[in-house]
Amino acid sequence: MCVTADCCVSTPEAAGELETDPLTLMEEREKKERGIMGQDQEEGGKTEGQPANMNSQDSMTENEENCVELCTEVEEKGKEKGMEEGELKKEIELEAEVKLELCQSIPGLQMSLIRGTDLFGYVGIEAILDQMKRKTMKAGFEFNIMVVGQSGLGKSTLVNTLFKSKVSRRSNYEEKISKTVKLHSVSHVIEEKGVKMKLTVIDTPGFGDQINNENCWEPIVKYINEQYEKYLREELCVNRKRRIPDSRVHCCIYFLPATGHRLRPIDVEFMKRLGKIVSIVPVIAKADTLTIEERQEFKERIRHDLVANGIHVYPQKEYDEDPEDHILNNRIRENIPFAVVGTDKEHQVNGNKVLGRKTKWGIIEVENVEHCEFACLRDLLIRSHLQDLKDVTHNIHYETYRVRRLTESNMDFGELGLPTWPLENGTRDKCESESHL
Amino acid sequence: SRIRPLSLAGHVGFDSLPDQLVNKSTCQGFCFNILCIGETGIGKSTLMDTLFNTNFENFESSHFEPQVKLRAQTYDLHESNVRLRLTVVNTVGFGDQMNKQESYQPVVDYIDRQFESYLQEELKIKRSLHNYHDSRVHACLYFISPSGHSLKSLDLVTMKKLDSKVNIIPVIAKADTISKSELHKFKIKIMSELVSNGVQIYQFPLDDETVAKVNTTMNGHLPFAVVGSTEEVSIGNKMVKARQYPWGVVQVENENHCDFVKLREMLICVNMEDLREQTHTRHYELYRRCKLEEMGFKDTDPECKPVSLQQTYVAKRQEFLVELQKREDEMRQMFVQRVKEKEAELKEAERELQTRFEQLKRLHADEKAALEEKKRLLEEDQSSFSKRRAAAQLLQAQSLTANGKKDKDRKK
Numbered sequence A: 001m002c003v004t005a006d007c008c009v010s011t012p013e014a015a016g017e018l019e020t021d022p023l024t025l026m027e028e029r030e031k032k033e034r035g036i037m038g039q040d041q042e043e044g045g046k047t048e049g050q051p052a053n054m055n056s057q058d059s060m061t062e063n064e065e066n067c068v069e070l071c072t073e074v075e076e077k078g079k080e081k082g083m084e085e086g087e088l089k090k091e092i093e094l095e096a097e098v099k100l101e102l103c104q105s106i107p108g109l110q111m112s113l114i115r116g117t118d119l120f121g122y123v124g125i126e127a128i129l130d131q132m133k134r135k136t137m138k139a140g141f142e143f144n145i146m147v148v149g150q151s152g153l154g155k156s157t158l159v160n161t162l163f164k165s166k167v168s169r170r171s172n173y174e175e176k177i178s179k180t181v182k183l184h185s186v187s188h189v190i191e192e193k194g195v196k197m198k199l200t201v202i203d204t205p206g207f208g209d210q211i212n213n214e215n216c217w218e219p220i221v222k223y224i225n226e227q228y229e230k231y232l233r234e235e236l237c238v239n240r241k242r243r244i245p246d247s248r249v250h251c252c253i254y255f256l257p258a259t260g261h262r263l264r265p266i267d268v269e270f271m272k273r274l275g276k277i278v279s280i281v282p283v284i285a286k287a288d289t290l291t292i293e294e295r296q297e298f299k300e301r302i303r304h305d306l307v308a309n310g311i312h313v314y315p316q317k318e319y320d321e322d323p324e325d326h327i328l329n330n331r332i333r334e335n336i337p338f339a340v341v342g343t344d345k346e347h348q349v350n351g352n353k354v355l356g357r358k359t360k361w362g363i364i365e366v367e368n369v370e371h372c373e374f375a376c377l378r379d380l381l382i383r384s385h386l387q388d389l390k391d392v393t394h395n396i397h398y399e400t401y402r403v404r405r406l407t408e409s410n411m412d413f414g415e416l417g418l419p420t421w422p423l424e425n426g427t428r429d430k431c432e433s434e435s436h437l
Numbered sequence B: 001s002r003i004r005p006l007s008l009a010g011h012v013g014f015d016s017l018p019d020q021l022v023n024k025s026t027c028q029g030f031c032f033n034i035l036c037i038g039e040t041g042i043g044k045s046t047l048m049d050t051l052f053n054t055n056f057e058n059f060e061s062s063h064f065e066p067q068v069k070l071r072a073q074t075y076d077l078h079e080s081n082v083r084l085r086l087t088v089v090n091t092v093g094f095g096d097q098m099n100k101q102e103s104y105q106p107v108v109d110y111i112d113r114q115f116e117s118y119l120q121e122e123l124k125i126k127r128s129l130h131n132y133h134d135s136r137v138h139a140c141l142y143f144i145s146p147s148g149h150s151l152k153s154l155d156l157v158t159m160k161k162l163d164s165k166v167n168i169i170p171v172i173a174k175a176d177t178i179s180k181s182e183l184h185k186f187k188i189k190i191m192s193e194l195v196s197n198g199v200q201i202y203q204f205p206l207d208d209e210t211v212a213k214v215n216t217t218m219n220g221h222l223p224f225a226v227v228g229s230t231e232e233v234s235i236g237n238k239m240v241k242a243r244q245y246p247w248g249v250v251q252v253e254n255e256n257h258c259d260f261v262k263l264r265e266m267l268i269c270v271n272m273e274d275l276r277e278q279t280h281t282r283h284y285e286l287y288r289r290c291k292l293e294e295m296g297f298k299d300t301d302p303e304c305k306p307v308s309l310q311q312t313y314v315a316k317r318q319e320f321l322v323e324l325q326k327r328e329d330e331m332r333q334m335f336v337q338r339v340k341e342k343e344a345e346l347k348e349a350e351r352e353l354q355t356r357f358e359q360l361k362r363l364h365a366d367e368k369a370a371l372e373e374k375k376r377l378l379e380e381d382q383s384s385f386s387k388r389r390a391a392a393q394l395l396q397a398q399s400l401t402a403n404g405k406k407d408k409d410r411k412k
Helices: A003-008 A025-037 A041-047 A057-081 A085-095 A127-139 A155-162 A218-236 A265-274 A292-308 A323-333 A374-384 A386-408 A422-436 B014-028 B044-051 B104-123 B153-162 B180-196 B209-221 B260-270 B272-294 B309-411
Strands: A098-101 A141-148 A184-192 A195-203 A251-256 A280-284 A346-349 A352-359 A362-365 B004-006 B030-037 B069-079 B082-092 B139-144 B168-172 B232-235 B238-245 B248-251
Touching (some): A141 A155, A141 B014, A155 A251, A184 B014, A195 B014, A218 A265, A251 A265, A265 A280, A280 A292, A346 A362, B030 B044, B044 B082, B044 B139, B044 B260, B069 B104, B104 B153, B168 B180, B168 B260, B209 B260
Parallel strands (some): B030 B082, B139 B168
Antiparallel strands (some): A098 B069, A346 A352
8 A cells, every 4th residue: 555656646636634623733743644654545645646746857756766665665564563653653754755955046045955865754844735725715715707708608507507506697588688798797605615715707798799799899808907907906005905806807708609610700809809818718609509520620620710810718838837737738728619518407317317408309418528518618617727717817917917007107116226215325326426526 | 795605506616726726836836934043052953953854054153253144045845745945044143242232133134135025026017926936034933042030132122123024933942951840930931021022922823713722722832942953862662852961861852841842833734824924914014015105105195095006106206307317417517517627727737837838948048148148258259369369470470570581681
């Protein structure tokens, strides 16, 4: 029963258990040490599952080798001695890994190298992961998602299906089509297993519904930029809030009607413009009107059109951080746009209750990957890349906006020379210049 | 408020969000920076070695440093899949000088410098905060010398200067020199002195129920009485970290012997993230606020209307440019004046030179005239002399011929 063996085939999994009973310090420590060494399989699987996170390939392979050595040692010793708690703890201490590595020198820092296969004892640094988790759970999360597409493509239904609740009010087909694109956002707080999330859905009724749709993206672009501006202002305040409220759009789902042909001009124009300021996830709406072959061809043509027009949709190639991300995201990129079907009705299929659309020719199971790609979309958006969407918005789109804004207003704090504010040092500089003359 | 809670009809899956967040942070690695302040030889480096179960590069400092210095060293530590970039900053020569009035200053400067460089990065136009190596001090271990009496005034002064800039965790060093009862009294005395002097040390947070209980207990044990050791002694059939004396063995990880385990728990296992968070949201924000206000930025102008940073910035920039222009003009004026002065000097010198030249010329002319005169006289003399000679010769010649004639006449 070796930790490494498990983690080599790890899958990204849901949260491990939190420590809830306060034990004495040393007891807790032993428990954690045992967890590290593999008697708690899930913990081991979760923590060791990302080999690419190490600094260099060399250290990783060294690590793995050490892991393997350790495990066999533990097994042998276990067999020989018959574990008692104290001895187990000692062995775990001796065999846990704390490696000190050479890191690239950063100017101004004295970096130090401590190399060697000396194994040091367990310190408890990895407890920071739990601490961080607790803190973020307490603080709660925010997520803002925008849906864009013509009326009747099933936007609200899809969002409701994604979040399994009525987060978006389905527009009544009796309402008139509005003359301009109006955005309205609705917020809800949803909770799952102790994780609280403030979800905001921004709807864009009227998009693409007019006879003349020129510039129909402008209100949307304006809205998105307004949110960035709001955040920027907060960030630049002297007295800022501890937690700046985040209303920036993290993800924009763009609904493509299932024509089966190619991207239409409005699609191209919209995605070209918005792909630069927000993460776009295109989906093929009401995909139950396409057969599998038609769907594949449609997707290929769309992908081709996207490339031909220089449109970057999420996940963008340039922002892949490491090779593992790249492989994962490539797989996603090969499958976008996802062909989705949404519903909130349940039916009985083979004795199970499933979400589906019932028609005379069969029941389309929404969560069945053979029928449609809803599950893939949900996994991408929520289960694996939600945090990444937020990070891309914060680190890339928001920063781009900020750079543009600050250069526009010619605000370069570096020019003012923060540490040597000239107004304070006026006299000193004067004397220096005199002596030069 | 418009925000309604909704119930979910099934499993959505965003409960994996904390994991997603933590995994991202794990990829990037964590930074943690500890500052150790204490007199030379009080055991700072040994304690760090013991805390992190390793051997950092240490060398004994001399007691003759003229000034307090700080030495920072950074290490990359790995434990399971967590990468920690740990920076340990030690004071060198603290408490050794005769005059300790300025001892706290290098420490305060160091802390401020780290805040400053973070602030500069944050205010850059093109910045990369998520890649930034955070060097701000997250925890400050203040080593109190185990006198058993009370805090030294140096301790109080230093801690007072630092309490609004960094999370201070006071520890009693070399606690194996104090007996249990003395230690108890000592701790009480220290805490009451801190309170009466208004020093705010770091309190372990009580807002999270999972750890509130243990943190409350630990808050009551402050300051921790620690013993550090990297040497191992065998007790029973185990090797434990300990210090061996002729009269017994002080075990570092034995809670009856010292509070080392408590310190390690609190500092690393339970509150590391909170220390980082407090540094960022409290101490750094305070620094930033003060710095920006110092530079003249405000959120509201005198009429209490909100002022955007941009307006203030533009106004400041105008001022700055005007000032720059003024200085440029001044410099130009000064330059022109200097040039004039120099010119005048040169002219003066030239004039002087000219007069001297004239003088010399005159002198020369006079001499020459005198010389001419002499020459003339000489020539006159010469000419008169030659005349006389000529006359004399003539006379002689005449007299000769006259004599010859006379002779001739006689002969006849």
